[in-house]
Amino acid sequence: MLNFCESTPLSSIIYHPEQRVSANQIQINYDSFGDTNHPPIVLIMGLATQMIYWDRQFCQLLASQGYWVIRFDNRDIGKSTWLDSLPTPSSLALLTNAVFRRPLGAAYLLSDMMEDTLGLLDALGIESAHVIGASMGGMIAQELAIHHPQRVKSLTSIMSTTGNRKLPKPSASFSLKMLKSPPKESSKAVAYGIQLWRLIHGEHYPFDQQKILSLINQALQRGFNPKGNTRQLAAILDSPDRTIPLGSLRVPSLVLHGADDPLVPVACGVATAKAIPNAKIKIYSGMGHTLPSQLYDEITAEILDHIKATNS
Template identity: 60%
Template sequence: MTTTMYTAERVVSTNGIEINYDSFGKEEHPVIILIMGLATQMVFWDVRFCEILASKGYRVIRFDNRDIGKSTWCDSANPPSHLTLLASVIFGRALDAPYSLNDMANDTLGLMDSLQIKHAHIVGASMGGMIAQLMAINAPNRVKSLTSIMSTTGNRQLPKPKLIFLKNLFKRPPKQADEFVTFGLSLWQALHGNTYQFQKEKVSELLRLSVKRGLNPKSNIRQLAAILSSGDRTQALKAVKTPSLILHGDDDPLIPVACGFATAQAIPYSNIKVYPGMGHTLPDELLPQIANDILELIGTAS
């Protein structure tokens, strides 16, 4: 593979905050925007994955969501208590969140505006998939194609995470670097599953890089509150006409594969592909296939 043009990290101001991003590929090429999941920095979008997409004639942009990494932290807004979050998960009680997934979708649109991008192919993983869905719902003229990876519609009746992951969602990550890496490794390995080799050294490096870029322990609670407060998108997704692809692993312990099927069922112009043995990560062995599946969707949308 030839060396892909890389544009180093930069910051733009939009929607009242600053968003940090980088990109792969030439600026004049059609754009693919990658949206990462809960409390996870943009560096977890694998560089090789970005380069595969860019090598096919696209500009690939990844960025830190608000409250994470080098983008603006929302520390002035106190997160809901753990008890309030738990009541929302178990009983479906209303939740007053510091910001919503709609706000985060607007952040992405604002990033596009700042970079003078009229429309893009949107790819979101987990919470990022939820944000991508809202972009297709609220700004269909800006979304040329939608890829929702290991995500869900927000319907509370769908299968829930395994209990161990519910507990981890409510934990505040350690502040010390070594403890954070140990905590993160345990969580990522559990999410990864046993089918594909877990790249311990690679994930350790990414976790340490995350510490260097900026560790915001309260962001996971605020972002989780954004997810829980944003409601069920099922009915709104039924009006989406954007060419869409739903990707999911059949061994996902955090967002069970039934949630992927529900998403595909809700979006009329969608296809679903399930990867056997994949958990709630993107295994190195599957990156070329996942990239190819996304490129096929983009080809039909274009």
């Protein structure tokens, strides 16, 4: 396992402030850590979650081993383009999709969000990168590896799934707690956000309420777009199962998952690893659907060992 004692001190990691670039006919907002001449790592965040939830320390730990680490806002969130002219599914449409599997007619799919990531790589002059995705970001990363394997040096899929809707779902008790509709007013978003993050974090690792409160307030200042969150959800629900195409992957792949993930059960991570030939899997006891700061060293070391094994 990697020894961070031999790495560059985190305080000396170069930070490149946020900026926007044109990618796939929209504007993508990003920032980065480390020397831009180093091999790139691209981080793709999950549903309704801005790039800032890739914790700065997490990014610095990856960059400390000689990598250029890039995080960005997906479409319809944060400071990237909001597609407000596109339709948003109603609550009734989401309900009928859940019960009857009726297509939502999503404004875009995960494959379109994958093209955003590809466009960002093009805009930054990156031929290929180590790609890490969390939750929905893992789905987008899988799409990129499936459709553009030559652009992906390695794949890390974190707390994600294959898109097979027959896989286990959240428990009934957890789903009942999640039934409360997200607020449409930013004034109510803080209390809702704290409640949601506490739920998905789980009970094993301490919940850092002050840190999450700070991130929620920062996210609200960067942009509050509930309809965009719903359009992202529709993209997940209307996108096809990736199980069969994942079977054709030859990209070195790592799957990370929490044993106590209440939102995307660990069986989904196991199914992802089984679908990808020669994929490695690491399951973290006590971890929910977040990346606990107590595991940053262990998780980033696991990822970096995986990346370094590709010799690129």
